[in-house]
Amino acid sequence: MAIDPHGMDEDEIDPRDMDGPQRKYTDFDCPECNANNPLDEAITDGVELRCCYCGEEFKARLTEEGRLKLRSL
Ligand SMILES: [Zn+2]
Known part of the structure; x- marks a missing residue:
């Protein structure tokens, strides 16, 4: 399977995650370079x-x- 650098997981919204105030983020998209x-x-x-x-x-x-916000330091 070819590795597509743009084929990263889109933010899939799982309905089960919508009712919890805290969603777990085990990754983040860099606001600077989008990585x-x-x-x-x-x-x-x-x-x-x-x-x-x-x-x-x-x-x-x-x-x-439960949304993640990133602030540049
Ligand atoms: Zn970056």
């Missing part, structure tokens, strides 16, 4: 993340709706 960064552990509020492609660092924030 998908898989992580060993789920992202928690306030954790610092680093894109392993462009090296940018971000602070993760989980909103009350």
Whole structure:
């Protein structure tokens, strides 16, 4: 199977995930370069993340709706 760099998982919305306030993020898309960064552990509020492609660092924030926001450090 060919590896398509743009064939990363789209954000699939699983209806079962919609009712929980906290969704687990075990990866993030870099706002700078759009690279998908898989992580060993789920992202928690306030954790610092680093894109392993462009090296940018971000602070993760989980909103009350359970959405992930990244702020450049
Ligand atoms: Zn990046």
